[in-house]
Amino acid sequence: MEFPLLSLITFIPLAGALAVLCLPKDSRRAIEAAALAASAVSFALSVWLYFAFDRSTAAMQFVERHAWIAADAVKVDYYLGVDGLSAPLVILTTLMSLIALIASLGIKERFKEYCFWFLILEVGMLGVFESLDFFLFYVFWEITLVPMYFLIGIWGGPQKEYAAIKFFLYTLAGSVFMLLGILALYFKADPHTFDMLALMKIHGTLSFRFQVLAFLAFYFGFAIKVPAFPFHTWLPLAHVEAPTAISVILAAVLLKMGVYGILRVNYCMLPLGFEWFLPILVLIAVINIVYGALCAMAQNDMKKMVAYSSINHMGYCLLAIAGVSATGFSGAAFQMINHGIITGALFLLVGVVYDRAHTRDIGAFGGLAAKVPVFAGLMSLSCFASLGLPGMAGFISEFLCFLGAFPRWKIYTAVSVLGVIITAAFFLRMIEKVFLGPLNKRWADLPDMNTRELVSVVPLAILMVALGIWPKWALDMMNTTMVSLAGLFK
Amino acid sequence: MMEQIAFYSMAGLAVVSALAVVTLRNTVHCALFLGLSLAGVAGIFGVLGADFLFASQILIYVGGIAVLMIFAVMLMGRASDLTLRQVNQEWLAALLVCAITAAGLLRGAKAYLGSVAAGAPAPSTKPLGRLMLGDYVLPFELISLVLTAALLGAIFFTRKETLPSGGGK
Amino acid sequence: MMIENVWLVPLLPLAASLVILFGGREREDSPMPFVGIAAMAASLYISLAVIFDAATGAAALPFEKEWLWYSFAANLGGQPSIFEMRAGVLIDGAAAVMLGVVCLVSLLVQIYSLGYMHGDRKFKRYFAYISFFTASMLGLVVSNNLIVVFACWELVGVSSYLLIGFWFEKEAPPYAAKKAFITTKLGDLGFFLALLLIFTYAGSYNLVRLKETVEMGYLPPMVLTLIGLGLLCGAAGKSAQAPLFIWLPDAMEGPTPVSALIHAATMVAAGIYLVARCYFFFLASPIAMETVAWAGLITAFLAGSMALVPYDIKRVLAFSTVSQLGFMMCALGVGGYTAGLFHLTTHAFFKALLFLGAGSVIHAVHTNDMRSMGGLSKRMPWTFLTMTVGCLALAGIPPFAGFFSKDQILEKVFEHSPVMFAVLVFTACLTAFYTFRMLFLTFWGDGRDHHRVDHAEESGAVMTVPLMILAALSLVSGWALEHGHAFASFVGSGGAAGHAAEAAGHAAAAGHAINPMVLAAGVTAGACFFIALAYSLYAGRDFSRAQRLKSLFQPVFDLLEKRYGFDAFFLGLVDLADRIAVLCRWVDIEVIDKVFVDGWGLLCRVAAEISHLFDALFVDQAVDGCGYVSRDIAGRGLRSLIARGQVQEYMLYLAVGVSLFAILK
């Protein structure tokens, strides 16, 4: 038997969670150590995955397949595997989990439960990206919901209960439709199967009507997660109310599940439905980009602003997917990684300032650059990365997104380029109001970032620049897969 | 021939006594006739060659239960009982139902008119003993438990001070 | 061979900037600036060696060298495959000249800054930014890949943002920085769209390959025009062409050496350089060419007229820069490839000189307002002298550099269209007027603000020496480069772009031509007349005559001071965007959220209410009904008939049942 790398990556956090559960509540150091160790080992293994990944094939790698439920009526396999689309996301997930965990070491109350739920969440997220069996996929998908609900609902801000329930119900509503879609595909396949790779091959036998309906069911589930207009309104609220580290995870990983699903399921399994939906999808993407950016511009709350900028950035992904080209898919896949890193860093930094000032109101600051130069520098760097400054990761991916969509949707792409300048406008305005100008006397003794915060943010900042200068590191992983994806229905 | 004489006499005894049990007004007489009827059944057992049953019927029913009945009747008998009617108002309906039941049952019995006994009956005490302490040992033990429980229950119910004063209404 | 190492030119300052930023502590006597200066000197050395090699023919131009940068999946020719993005250097004549100019000016400005920025508490950071800017600018110049060009283009914008907002503790600089960034970004949208079009239709970003593709005529004319307009849009943002010039005057909030380097000599020239670098697109599209010419012309005139009124010395220079950039753009538009680049080169020298001189003045009197100056010639002789050279060069008086380059442009424009020519000549005369207005206001007459002027002192050698070097260059560069068409042949050697351009120009010239001598004499005379006018108005103790003139033409002056309303227009645009944003936020909270979340919830609740109602009305009633039937009808009714608690009755019913079994069997 081969070395079960993916299983280890996925379930070591689970082991960590159980270990945390067994530790006494008062021994905080032990809990910290257990949680960090689990997360770090998982990350280390995914680094191994990065190096062991075969970049020359588009096939699934590190496949593990065992019968799980082997009843006569239902056959469900424990079936894991990654390709160039999911492997980078797995690495991103373990990285962001580790970083978010470091960032959450400052949590004071009910730390044990927090670590437990957090590690469970990590298991769920990893599983979603790795599973190749629809049943397993759905199970992991739902696993992410519950911890998120508790993490927002217990450790969140003033409106946490409302935000948590809104998040939970809304995304659950989406996944119910997804379940319908899964079952529809299952029963349409002959022989009945949950095997996602097998389901990708049956689209020839599916009627147009069926594909459209199944597409809508899946799309509804994924669009809420993305979040695509008009299903996005849970996001700002959830982000604002969630604790910093959870906002990071939410933005960096959870949103990617939606885009990943659209690519993996909607595009690969239901090409006719996809083709039918394309004009609407591109419209939604443009609305996401422009409208999201405009909404962000009108926000006074930093975190809300970043949240809306996420909507804008996920719009780029949708636009790229709507382009149905290898370039677009590369762009979307790369944009997912970059958005995860950049927005993760932004949320961390907003958390830093909130921890100190207990406000996120943009207008309440002013001139902080003189007082907290390191923080100001990192924040500005992240903002510039987010607005797509060349030399940073966001630029390459945004550019690929536009490049991928342009040949097919010239006018739409031209309109959505407007989003870039609006993004620039609101980030620069935020920088100006918060960091520049005369120092607001209220913050005369604001301390700069401490070691823990630096440890969590600096790696992301380095990655932002590194991936911007040398995108080969990430793109090489994806290229072969994207070529084969784009060539699926030629 | 002997068998028939024995059967009919014993059966007649049992049936007549039983009729007396259910019809007589004096309960003491009823109890005495019950003993007689049970003895008749014991005779039937004898005719059937079930020697151990015969013995136990005499011992348990005639010697035990019937005597117990008589004691019970005597314990709570009243002088007024003898003058009162001992049969209730629904006796006609009951008679009707019984007649129908009897007709049904007898019609069922007709099916066995051709069934005769094969050979002479064998003594059954020894096999019964083996059966009780062999295959049926578990029901046997359970029965002993039931008896014990019944004994305890009887004692419990008949103790004077146990029932609370407010129990009746 | 030095040209092999030309890739080092941008990387050295980049490394220097990183070293300066992360190395050492912020101190007044930090040695870090010298790292930047050393790196700059090395880059300058390489650049000069490249130019020398190229000029002597030791190195063949164009020189191209590239490496694999990254690869991505792309649909080329409808077939998904892996596209290799290569990045590298492409040195043609124009690039070599630009390298030299940028390195030289940057080096001089850095040396000058040692004096100018002395004592600033962010001394070290300033040099890091300057080095970073220079690196980006040099990257823009050398790159052979349009994506890298765009990347450097944006990085240049960011460093400009950082440097304009360098004194961020004050109110105005951050605002100006933001304005500059957003405005240029607006122009970059066009650049960006042009890039998308280029890749979609040509499938490459390599300039050499693109040129081949375009010249083979593979691209439809419509696309070429759009690409050209997009590139022009980007160039207009960066080079402050109409209507996107609004950011440049505000950008003067940055330190003056920054203004000299970025907003006069190099960065603003990037737009011109971009158009020159992508000239083959424009040559292929007459509409784009014409648009370039008109954009340049309008800019030149508008900016020239706006330079007439401000009293802020740096604003005058800023408007003058915009105007001169308009000249260059116009030259490119009419086919004067070499003329435009020539003016770019000379302008870099004398405009840097003027800015640095202005910086020297500001350093001495601590104000930008020329009404508080006057009579400084005695106090600051070296500054005065060098600035006079700069002014003469800018005004186009022979034999200073500006004369030669401007002359070439006018010649080209006349060949193209006499109307444009007339406007440009008038603008050139205006140039002479506002230049000397500035000079007279600053140095002539007596000091109007004695408190400031009397304490003014000549700056130190670290500042004056760069001024002298630049003055010398302003004096000789025009003549030297014009001599024997040295510049033209050198830039032309950079590739076919130049030749093609000249060819196009000559084709246009078939119709009309002008005698160069007549032109030179006429323009010089005009300039001299306007200088005299400026003298009569501004050289005296006060400028009452100027005030009277102003009251006479009040509406015109108002219009000029309001910058023709462009600022108001763009502020209105921003305001509009803000209003739309607020509207969007409202819609998001009140409509989208209400409809799609609360509405969804409402739908569920309505469904829940309905099903509850159904439950209560039907399901529950059915249950209750069963209970009712069994209790009230079957129970109470039946019981009152037959059930009186008599055990024997019950037994009778039982017996009935038994009898039924018995008879039915």
Add this chain to the structure above:
Amino acid sequence: MTLAHYIALGAVLFVIGIFGALTRRSVIGILMSIELMFNAANINLAAFNRYLHPEGVAGQAFALFIMTVAAAEVVVGLALVLAIYRNWDKTYMENINLLKG
């Protein structure tokens, strides 16, 4: 003698038992009727054993079990009757109507 005779005897005794149980007013009378029914059943068991399965004695064993159960029943029943008599001073069934709702 055939099996039918015995079954007929059992049936008659059983019906008489039923009649008694349905009509006797006193509780002890009902108990006695029930005893009659038990006996009818026993006769049937013994007869079936004798006629249909003479090789075993299972029928007789069941009859024995019934006898013991009957004994227990009588003991408990009489005890209950005594208790009722003592506490409520009632021996007639029509006076005992606790089952009436």
